[in-house]
Amino acid sequence: MPAPKRTVSARTEVVEDPTVMSGEPVVRGTRILARTILNYLRSGTRAEDIFKDYPSLPVDGIDAVERWAKATYGPDWKSTDALAPRT
Numbered sequence: 001m002p003a004p005k006r007t008v009s010a011r012t013e014v015v016e017d018p019t020v021m022s023g024e025p026v027v028r029g030t031r032i033l034a035r036t037i038l039n040y041l042r043s044g045t046r047a048e049d050i051f052k053d054y055p056s057l058p059v060d061g062i063d064a065v066e067r068w069a070k071a072t073y074g075p076d077w078k079s080t081d082a083l084a085p086r087t
Helices: 034-042 049-053 061-075
Strands: none
Touching: 034 049, 034 061
């Protein structure tokens, strides 16, 4: 019997779509604002608690928000002082 084929799963990312949440950045496939998850992360909330509050958040949704935050706010994204996106 041949080995089952592996499927490549798409990595979750943060997207901006003018038809979803007025174009605010959201976790792809959801209506969960990236900024909401970012606020949880900045406050030190554990991943388990974020998933309890947002059960529809994909398993790698937190990682997607962290990547987005680094690209948007820079390496100090966890600091609440880094509120404005880099230009």
